[in-house]
Structures are given as structure tokens and as C-alpha cells.
Amino acid sequence: MQLNSFQQKAFDEQRSHIEKFGRRSWAWTIFFLLWIIVGGYALYLQIADGHIVTGMRDNVVWGLYIANFIFFIGISYAGAVISGILHILKVEWRKPIIRIAEMITVIATMIGPIFILLCVGRLDRLHHLILYPRLQSPITWDVFAITTYFTGSVIFLYLALIKDFAIYRDAKLKVPKWRQKLYKVLAIGYRGTPSQNKHIAISTNLMAIIIVPLAIIVHSVLSWIFGMTLRPGWHSTIFGPYFVLAAIYSGTGVLIMVMWVYRKMYKLYDYILDKHFIYLGYIMLVLGAAYGYFTFSEYLTDWFGSEKWNSEVIHKLFSFSEYGWWFLFANVAGILFPMFIVAFPKTRKPGWIAIASFFMVIALWVKRYLIIVPTLESPLLPMQDTRLEYVKYSPTWVEWALTFAGIATFFLGFILLSKFVTIVPISEFETKEKVEEKTIVPGTEIAQA
């Protein structure tokens, strides 16, 4: 494949990242593998001894795991929605960052469902979901929705990769034979003929159009696991859109964080520019405002209406002896902080935006926890139980170990994928002129180069 000068530059600069698996990469890989091994041991205990090793009991039947499930499916929206929508809108500046966005999607969509499996008491009976499916159960909807979504995301990522695979194939990379062969297979004979380009373009457009509604369905269905029950704090009509919005929002946050890390680590300052952070910051600001609006409207109506059960949950969220501090953190760090950071020109800088994203993503995880646990701790009938662990949920080390194993898997997935494909897609820079004109802000390094 013929590369134009900009593509050549992008490839040369990133070539070493996919050719070499350096000492630092090994260190991180081993570090995350250790986390995963600890998680594996925790999982072994949970399977061998039963769910008694978790903090979950008859009232709080779900805990950290389901919060992680929502969280990971949430951040997977980075690729599905951000990259999908930007593709549909033909936003040119998206090109250097779509690879990261779609990698987040695929990795997070693989990890999320593992967490819902951890809530299942009988993993040996999972085939019952296929043998005896019941269509009216939101869990069945979830099974269908998530598998479809995952398949769609993989195809979407793959379509954007074909041209790059052809580049790797033709570049005679210094990598083991099996990898050269794999690139060849994955490039499925792409030579850059007009007809091939046309087919890829049509397929990518189609997938972008399919993936956006699919993503909306996935998180709506997920929210309905809660929304369909008669529990205070869950039985809410806005849960579908509220969850979808929170998901895109947190996905944007993770995208910004990963971009910041790779830009620094791989010195990708020529490709991932300040304006990418600023533009994504604007998107984050809008999403944050919308998410804040949903949050406000959800809790205001529950609080104002002051129905008995809703009041109980609201009381738990508002009182500082219970979840008050967490609730405050979730809203300050999750809504106000990122909005202010982006709103003021002084802090509208990549570093600040990345920090805001970091806190926002944590706040959104806390928010998921606050959706799950306080409601389950407020059953309609008085508990009147003297067993403390039945009254109040506190996660055990097993749950934390598996949570961190999930996070480690996310990082490990990134390390491995970024050693297999370039973080910044090469083939996307189709013509140098186009790149300079639309992708590069005047005054930045490339325009001068």
C-alpha cells in the first residue's frame, strides 16, 4: 500500500510501539496480571464456598458487581456513541482518536458482562438462559442486547482497522511470523482498490448508524432491570434515558483519560492535539449539564413528592451519617467540577480536563453504587433483623479483589491491543492536504513541520 507522507510519518513514529514489547510494558503486564490472579483466587473462593464470601445478603442481593457492570457497559459508550455519532456527523477531527474510543468499547464490553455473571449463584446453569428463556424478563433482554452490541462494536472496530492491517502487512514489521500472518488474514486482501474502499465506507457508515441506537437500547434495557421493579429509587420512568446519558458521559471521561495517558506515554503530541481535549471537553460539558438536569429532576420529584418509601431512600442519600458524603461527591465531582473546568478558559487545558474526567468517572462509579445499595437497604417491609450484615451492605475483599481485577483487565486489554495495532490510526489520514487543513489547528507543531 502506498502511504502519503503524513501517513508515513504517523506510521514511522508508531512503528516501534507495535514492534517492541518493552521492559516497561512487561512490568505493567505482570503487575496487572497479579491483580487478575488475586481476582481469580477470589472467584475460586466464591464458587467453592458460595456467595457467602461476598457482602451480599438477603436484603442487599446485589452490590459492587452490578455497579461495576453498569460502569463498564457505561464507559463502553466512548466508542459506540462518541465515535459513532462523530462518524455520522462527518466530524473530521475525530480521526486520530477513534481507535482509542473503539478500543475502550470492545474491552469494556467484554469486562462488563463478567460482572453480572459474578452475581449469578449457579454459573453451572448458565445454559438455562438459552434452554428456558423467558422473553418478559429484562435479563433476557439484556442477554440479547449486550451480545448484539458487542458483536456490533467488534465489527465497527474491525472495519476501521482493515486498512491499517493492510499497512502493517505490507510494512514488513519486525514481528514474529504468526503476527505477520495474522495481519495478512485480518487485512482480508485489502489493496486500496476503489471498490474495496467503497465497500468499507458503506459498511462503516451502516455500522455507525446501527451502533448508536444499539447502544441506547443496551443501557435502557440495563436500567430497566431496576426500573421495572417496584422499589423506591428504582421505579422511575426516566431511568432509561438517565442511564444512557450517564453512560455516554462516563465514556467521554474515560476517552479523555486514555487519550491523555497515551499522548504522554507514546509522545503522540502531533496527532492527539490540545483541541481534541477541548472539543471533547465541550461534549463533556454538554453531557454533564444534561446529566445534572436528569439527576436534579429525578431527586427533586422524589424528595418533593415525599412518598414514604422514596423519602426513606432520599433520607439515606442526604444524611451525612449514611450516604450523604458520597452523594455530595457524586454530584460535585460528577457534575459541577467538570463543567467548571471546561467553562473557564484558564482551566480549559488538556491536563485539567483529564483530571476533571478522572474524578468524574470515579464519581459516576460512586453514583451507580448509590443507585443500587441504598434502595436495596430500604425494603418496603421493616427488616427487623439483628444480623448486621443483612441490614447494611459492606463489600468484602473478595468483591474488591474482583473489582480491581476487572479494572486490571481493562488496562491489560489496552496494553495488549496497543501492542498489536497503532493507537492513532494511520490509514485515516487520507490526504496530507485534508489533514493539514481540517485536522490540524494552525500554530501547532504539525502545521509548522
Place this chain on the structure above:
Amino acid sequence: MKQEEINDSSRRDFLKTAAVATVAATTCGSLACSCGSKETEQAASSEKVKLLSPDGQIVEIDSSYIQAHHHHASVVSSAEARNGIPGRKFVMVIDLARCKNARKCVSACQKMHHLPEEKEWLSIKLMKDNETSAPYWFPKTCFHCDNPPCVKVCPVNATFKRQDGLVLIDNERCIGCKFCMAACPYSTRVFNWEEPKQDLDLRDMVATPETSVPSKVGTVEKCDFCPDMARQGLLPDCVSACPNGVFYFGDENEDAVTNGDETVSFTELIRDRSGYRYMEDLGTKPRVYYLPPKDRQFPVERGYDNLPDDLKARFKDVMEEGKK
């Protein structure tokens, strides 16, 4: 005409079996027994046991007449257990005016279903509806709702609604996702968080949704209204164990319910005593009705003062609030 005849004969059947159950309950008190069965007669011993009958009298009977276990004699096939008993519509009425938290129902239920002490399929709450109203004891079974939120959410049809009104669980099918537990607004369901502490010989039993025995780790279980007893024409264990006749169990189709002591018309009972269903506004349509705690037979303290400390601790908050 024909329908009436069938109804009539089934009504007679039910009253007959209910009468048997009544005899069983009155003579054997809190223990389900196999009165009159040949084996026990032959093995009659001279040991006598004192028992309390539902009307509060002490009766003395031969110990050999007592069979300590709820006998899961009528093990039906899983398919039949999913279908239910044809023509029946089971219903329960709980008379709150009679409950004094004697807790015989709880222990009988645990004994008969081989449950450990900490697992309560049937629990007794101390309710206080608002600041002014007086506290009262509130036995809570599974409500076997006609619009059951738990059944709706089950992804594998492990919990299901039968034609006789019962909501049961197939613990061989259950995958343990606990969605039903999150969905049940009454916190009825319990989970086997670890390998159940049950006799080893029970584990060889074939589990059917009607017996719910043996318990299986990682699955959900709950009050089942003892359908295996109903198949034998016997009352659920909580009903026959109650010394105060709090529980009435019966068939809505026959319009008859019995607490083992008296058999009354279901509709008349609900009409005359202002029967209601707990949290009617949730739209779950429970099959358990409550009679309000009016003209109570016992002061509420009767169920509190003699409790062991660990049980007292459960109700302490409500009792103290009541005294203020």
C-alpha cells in the same frame, strides 16, 4: 348445572379433608402427624406427650402417634408440580387480632422444611403504621401474588405461577441471579448463600417445586404454602402449628377457609372482618388477606416480654417508640 355439581363435590371433599386436618391439628397440636396410620398403631408405646391444642387446651397423647417430620409423601413429577392442583385456588387469611408472636408457625415451618434457625420463610414483624397507631404482630408468608413481580422478571422460568394460585420455585432450574429477590416488594425470598446445612440423607431426595427440599446452594427459596401437604388434604404447617388459630387456609373456589379449628366462608370472613391485602396499591394482587387487629385477644407485650434477647433486639425500636 354440571359445574355446580363438581363444585359441590369438591367442596365436600375439601371440607372433609379440612376436617381431617382439624382433627390432626387438634390432637397433635404443633406437630403434623400421621394419626391412625397402621404402622404407628402397631408401634404404640406407653410414653405420653403433652400438647397444646388450638383452643388452648392441654391434651395428652401417645408419643408414637407423633411423626416429627412433614412427610413429603406426595412427590409429584416436576411437570405436574408446575401445573398445580386442578380446580383449586388457594388462599390464606391471617387474623392479626389473634397473633401474639408465639412463633410456633416460624419454628414449625423451619422444622418441616428442614431450614436452619436463621432462615425464615415465614417471619413475624412488629408493625406500627404511624406514630399514633398501636403496634401489632404481623406474620408474613409469601403472598403468592396473582400479579407476581418475581415471576415476571425470572429469566429462566424457574419461578412460576400455577393454576391453583401458588407461586413456586424450581430450585433445579434456578440460576441464582436474585432478580426475583430484588423485584419482590415484600422481601419474601431468601437465598442459599452457602451450602445448606441440612441432613445428608435429605440431599438424596428428588427436589420438586412442591417440596422445596433439599435446599440447593446458589438458588432462591421461599414459603411455598406446603403444596405437598395440600395434595394429601392437609393444612400447611404454619396453620396447624399456630396455637391461636391466626392462619386460615383454604380454597377460594370453594369459598372455604379453615384455621384447623373452625371452617368458615372465605368471602363472609373478609366481608365481616374488613379483610384487606397488604399494600394493595402495588397492584400485585396478593393471595394472602389480613384481618385488622381489632378487638385483640392479647396485648402486644405478650409477644415481646418473654422473648430471648436476640429476638427482642429485632423489635426493640418499635416497642420503645410505642411506649413514648
